[in-house]
Amino acid sequence: PPARVICRFDSNYCYRRLVQCGSRAYATNTLESGWIPSPLPGIYTGDGMLADYRDWLGADSYEATGAIGGSFVSDNVEDYYVNPFELGYDFYIGWKKSDFVGKDALASMKDAPTNRKKATFEWNREDVLNVIASAFEAGAPQKWIDFPMVNYASSSADMLLQDDKMVGMSRFTSYSGNERCVLSVVVVDQDVEIGDVLTLKWGEPEPTRKTSTEPHRQADIRVRVSPTPFASEARENYAESWRTRSA
Template sequence: MSAKNLQEVLDQAGNTVELLRNSRLGPYNFPVVPAEFTNFRREVIAWHETAVLYDQTHHMFNLWMSGPDALRLVTDTGVNSTANFPVDSAKQFVPVSPEGGVIGDGILFRLAKEEFVFVGRAPVCNWLTYNAGKGYDVEVRRDNRSPSNTFGKAVTRDVWRFQIQGPRAWDVIEKLNGSKLEQVKFFRMGHLEIAGERVRTLRHGMAGAPGLELWGPYASYEKIREAILEAGREFGLEPVGARAYGISAVESGWIPSALPAIYTSEELRAYRQWLPADGYEANNALAGSFVSDRIEDYYLTPWALGYGGHVKFDHDFVGRSALEAIEPTIQRRKVTLALNAEDVAKVLASSVLDGPQYQFFDLPLTPYGSSQFDEVQDADGNVVGLSLYPGYSPFERKALSLATVDPDVPLGAEVRVIWGEPDVTRKVTVQPHEQVTIRAIVSPAPYAAMARESYKPGWRTAVTASA
């Protein structure tokens, strides 16, 4: 009998890890936006040296929440404090399960006293939508991401969403505005006039330098985009394509691919029965050298992902008791791993040389599953962390990976990433291969110096969630 919901999928599979490790989900496709406008190397370098236009219109979910209980809904479901959450500001919103594992994250905007919009990936949108139906006086409107394959069909969204970022970003923004413009505080919102249209703005900092996220009605998409490109021409502004976009997360320290920790809690059985049998949570593909029989071993705490500073016990929320029982000082922490160039070259060369074949190291983004988990070992072979999001930075000329490691692993330590899976899974993104060890140096997150020196302490580096 065909499963009717996620819980039935899990019951029929018997082992959740095996189900997800053998997912037939194909490679991630960034929808609608071209892969490259020039080439991904040039586009990545531009956000360090001049300015770029990121098009975030199509790959994220928008969840609009309004009504008397909208604030109570986000307060009850997020680890974040809402005691100081003024209108026209935003927060990095992080919900956890009753067991304390992160479900996902994204940006939560407060548009009015009783109006919010969450922008991010499917797991958090699903979680908020489900909880909104549990006695809250709130109206929810959901605008799903654009399909990965449009096959020439017209695509529309509620809003377009752009970011102007880079060292010359503010020059572009002031030219669009026609005059000097005050730089509002980080994660504060305002307005801007572009080509006769009044658009909303959020002070952002994806590349470390001052920048803005902009959004407005989708009908003005082409008009606004062309105006930004024209204004940015004299400042070297480059439009960023789908290939380069994800490298901003690697450089600036945002891990977009945490496995939603919703598969085991008995309290979430009704939620799993509400989730569809063919949705994100049922098809999420686990990949990498770390293999455990327990799906709980893939759950990540807020501290492991760099969100410990967001956890505030000034309110009741789902998962509070589990987080209160955790000692933060012994939790794994987020770092960047700078992968050894010779070892990476060996993996790349295996595709064209006789001899061992290693799992393909794609460029610029290397994960071959929705949620990547590669073992990080010390010199004695002890597992001391997990490599979660690898890629290649043309600006740094390095292969880097965002990771979470034990608290006693110092910056500067040499560790080893085990690349490739220990057995043959049915994922369509892998071919038969041998495992290989890649040496790495434990480094700060964010890795990019500009981002490390410019971002406000305690904030997650400002990369809006990739869906």
């Protein structure tokens, strides 16, 4: 590893500057910068090339072994799909190329009225503490919030509600030690505005059969719609990129 090489040549620098960080904390930086790292691969439906790809995939592949976790449940796997425009990653698309596989499909969805936008949600501190406290009470607790990585499945899909209407999904959640709060990077309807307070339905519908989680009951978490990126350092000092192009 690079750190080991540096220490070999300059042990004094290593002692003064390098700090070990746990692997559990590594992925939490995505919350502060606005990156959604694990959307569900959109390969489970479709004919032609997609069907050939599914046939080629092994039974031990990520797509075959991954699980969806969260309060949103649908019999149609396409309800979990997102596109590059919703994630804010459309700048990766090489529009200047004369042609490439999928160009027409991307062009057709670019300005689709159904496209959602990316946002960051800050979880209400009191609601988070209530969930944790339920583990010390009689009866089924609310879904445990693990620290720092809150996710418990390969791809997350927790319902976001505004006046009992579903307006989006939380796609990645963790605790930020820098911001001292639980954050979610989400996709929401276009008319949701910064400062709005919504409700995140936390936990699996009862009873859960997921092996990666414990028996529990759902909880309503108040969440405040916040800028993406959430961290002021990322918003103010990062170069113009996907981090500063939230919808």
